[in-house]
Amino acid sequence: MDMDANAALVMPCQRLNCALLACGVSSLLIAAGTLAVTLTVYRVRAPVMTMNAISLLTDPAATSSSSSVLTVVADVSVRNPNAASLRYGHTETTVFYRGRPVGRAAGPPGTAPARRTVRMNVTVGVAVGELLVVGQPAGLFLRDVAAGAVEVATRTAVRGRVAVLGGAVRRRVALEMNCTATVAVADMSIREQSCRQRVWLQ
Incomplete structure (x- = not known):
């Protein structure tokens, strides 16, 4: 019974880590996209x-x-x-x-x-x-x-x-x-x- 309880606790932790990792990757991708747009579309060009x-x-x-x-x-x-x-x-x-x-x-x-x-x-x-x-x-x-x-x-x-x-x-x-x-x-x-x-x- 103890082993089953530990396994039940580990699974939610793994899912939480995966969710946090996915959020972190998404944030990095959004930041990279925003930076790319800023450096291209909004970059000041010489008239x-x-x-x-x-x-x-x-x-x-x-x-x-x-x-x-x-x-x-x-x-x-x-x-x-x-x-x-x-x-x-x-x-x-x-x-x-x-x-x-x-x-x-x-x-x-x-x-x-x-x-x-x-x-x-x-x-x-x-x-x-x-x-x-x-x-x-x-x-x-x-x-x-x-x-x-x-x-x-x-x-x-x-x-x-x-x-x-x-x-x-x-x-x-x-x-x-x-x-x-x-x-x-x-x-x-x-x-x-x-x-x-x-x-x-x-």
């Missing part, structure tokens, strides 16, 4: 900035060539590949001629929805008189104009933040697009253009 076009306009109302204004319009897109919105502050675009800044403008802040692309235009006014000053003393700007083409560079910077998992994971994002473009003087069209993007995640 992608694209320079769609750079267009240039002149002010026909200007009374002289030195007082005229060259308007540079940067058409930029930002694609947000994340599962959460990207909130960004004021965008800043700077125009350079021969390595020196000749114009700067800021665009409004905004939000790029999850897995969407937003498009923004930033307009920068550049005084031709400023180009003449930069091209001194050798008259480089006038020489470029006489040759029929002027090379300019632009830099567009966007800074924002992505928050996933209800704000539990926050990453700061900084994007910078650097472009060089050759402008045909005859019709102010872009003859050549090359761009390079830089991204920082913090």
Whole structure:
């Protein structure tokens, strides 16, 4: 009778151990699955900035060539590949001629929805008189104009933040697009253009 009693006690203990083991394994599997989802779906990815076009306009109302204004319009897109919105502050675009800044403008802040692309235009006014000053003393700007083409560079910077998992994971994002473009003087069209993007995640 004692042996039968001991056996009756051992069986429930074994079943309890099996149940606890099964619960532990299930918890580990759930934790591993949650971690995998967090590292894949909710992992913060770097946004992608694209320079769609750079267009240039002149002010026909200007009374002289030195007082005229060259308007540079940067058409930029930002694609947000994340599962959460990207909130960004004021965008800043700077125009350079021969390595020196000749114009700067800021665009409004905004939000790029999850897995969407937003498009923004930033307009920068550049005084031709400023180009003449930069091209001194050798008259480089006038020489470029006489040759029929002027090379300019632009830099567009966007800074924002992505928050996933209800704000539990926050990453700061900084994007910078650097472009060089050759402008045909005859019709102010872009003859050549090359761009390079830089991204920082913090």
